[in-house]
Amino acid sequence: MENKSFLFGTAVGGYNFIGREAEIRRLLSNFTEGINTILISPRRIGKTSLVKRVKELLEPQKDVIVVYFDMFACKTEYEFYNALSAAVLKQTASHAEKWMEYAKEFIVRLTPKISFSPEANSDFSISLGITPKTHTPEQILGLAEEIAHKRGKRIVVCIDEFQQIGELPDSLTVQKRLRSVWQHQQKTSYCLFGSKKHLMSNIFQRRNMPFYQFGDMVFLGKIGTEQWVDYIVEHFKDRNRNISCELAQRLCEIVENYSSYVQQLAWLLFSLINEGETATELLLNCAVNDLLDANEALFMQHIEPLSAYQLNFLRAISDGHQHGFGEKDIREDYNLGSPSNIARLKSSLIKKDLIETQAKGAITITDPVFKLWIQRRIAQ
Numbered sequence: 001m002e003n004k005s006f007l008f009g010t011a012v013g014g015y016n017f018i019g020r021e022a023e024i025r026r027l028l029s030n031f032t033e034g035i036n037t038i039l040i041s042p043r044r045i046g047k048t049s050l051v052k053r054v055k056e057l058l059e060p061q062k063d064v065i066v067v068y069f070d071m072f073a074c075k076t077e078y079e080f081y082n083a084l085s086a087a088v089l090k091q092t093a094s095h096a097e098k099w100m101e102y103a104k105e106f107i108v109r110l111t112p113k114i115s116f117s118p119e120a121n122s123d124f125s126i127s128l129g130i131t132p133k134t135h136t137p138e139q140i141l142g143l144a145e146e147i148a149h150k151r152g153k154r155i156v157v158c159i160d161e162f163q164q165i166g167e168l169p170d171s172l173t174v175q176k177r178l179r180s181v182w183q184h185q186q187k188t189s190y191c192l193f194g195s196k197k198h199l200m201s202n203i204f205q206r207r208n209m210p211f212y213q214f215g216d217m218v219f220l221g222k223i224g225t226e227q228w229v230d231y232i233v234e235h236f237k238d239r240n241r242n243i244s245c246e247l248a249q250r251l252c253e254i255v256e257n258y259s260s261y262v263q264q265l266a267w268l269l270f271s272l273i274n275e276g277e278t279a280t281e282l283l284l285n286c287a288v289n290d291l292l293d294a295n296e297a298l299f300m301q302h303i304e305p306l307s308a309y310q311l312n313f314l315r316a317i318s319d320g321h322q323h324g325f326g327e328k329d330i331r332e333d334y335n336l337g338s339p340s341n342i343a344r345l346k347s348s349l350i351k352k353d354l355i356e357t358q359a360k361g362a363i364t365i366t367d368p369v370f371k372l373w374i375q376r377r378i379a380q
């Protein structure tokens with residue numbers, strides 16, 4: 001069958017995509033009006049799925065072209081320029097086959113000395129051969145705007161895993177360059193998104209950073225329980241299996257509505273029952289164990305590099321403490337060291353993206369299944 005009942009670990013669309021009505025509306029209006037957007041959430045909540053959905057919705061609209069580009073693999077400024085230019089050239093070409101013509105024109109016009117001969121079947125992941133000798137950053141960063149003018153369209157360049165920009169060598173200079181070129185463009189706007197909240201916040205929320213106040217900031221939250229329950233019940237029903245609304249709700253609670261885990265746990269439960277059968281509480285418990293098993297190797301990697309104090313701090317949070325870690329009782333119960341140690345523990349675990357600060361300074365573990373795993377399997 002074509003549609004998968006539940007899908008996780010990859011961006012989802014169509015049958016597996018639900019909700020996000022408000023965010024879709026907001027992105028659609030930003031994209032069509034040329035407002036820059038910054039989209040931030042913890043890992044695997046649904047940023048990529050959302051942006052791809054908006055891209056899809058804008059496809060029939062002839063005057064806006066949305067370019068999607070993932071910069072995760074870019075380790076240097078020029079790797080980024082090569083991959084970005086290739087994505088822009090390919091996704092703005094009027095016909096798929098035409099990209100090479102455009103690419104050739106772009107490369108050769110700017111640097112007539114260079115001969116450009118990509119492999120006939122080369123994929124777009126290939127480098128266009130752009131180097132500091134052939135192109136200035138300004139020429140490359142102006143490419144989308146140039147195409148937008150030429151084609152009389154608006155272009156939205158969506159850059160996924162944008163937190164990676166902070167990891168490039170001489171990152172601050174690169175960020176200054178990008179901002180100084182992009183902010184003057186008339187027909188091109190940007191949607192910059194990524195996870196690792198602290199990295200994204202460093203880039204966009206610090207006054208002294210180039211991307212401060214670059215655009216509309218959207219924090220992507222969780223999908224509501226009601227929508228998840230409908231989705232789970234319906235998708236069970238589509239395969240002739242049953243689950244009560246109450247049990248589906250319980251499933252959502254266990255993973256705190258965390259998108260990829262709702263889908264993964266629903267899948268694990270689904271795979272424990274046969275056609276015509278109904279899911280039970282007992283089977284849900286088995287599925288939760290399977291979920292912990294499936295993620296155990298990853299969670300072990302999270303805790304391996306931690307000091308004993310850091311691990312104790314995680315234990316305290318997973319037991320429900322959110323404040324008052326400097327107090328004597330908690331420090332002694334969990335062996336957290338001196339009061340001055342607490343601030344260090346907090347900032348080191350925030351940097352690792354394992355914990356986050358909520359409103360009023362409450363500290364929580366970012367990943368609810370990681371929390372459950374600590375509770376159940378890393379006992380004192």
Ligand SMILES: Nc1ncnc2c1ncn2[C@@H]1O[C@H](COP(=O)(O)OP(=O)(O)OP(=O)(O)O)[C@@H](O)[C@H]1O
Pocket residue numbers: 007008009010011012016017018019020041042043044045046047048049050194195259260261263264
């Ligand atoms: N709108 C949605 N409807 C249903 N499921 C979703 C939705 N958004 C996300 N998910 C679930 O979450 C998973 C992760 O989604 P996605 O890759 O879009 O998240 P992300 O925030 O981009 O993740 P990462 O931080 O790893 O880049 C999907 O595989 C799917 O299981």
Ligand SMILES: [Mg+2]
Pocket residue numbers: 047048049160
């Ligand atoms: Mg993503």
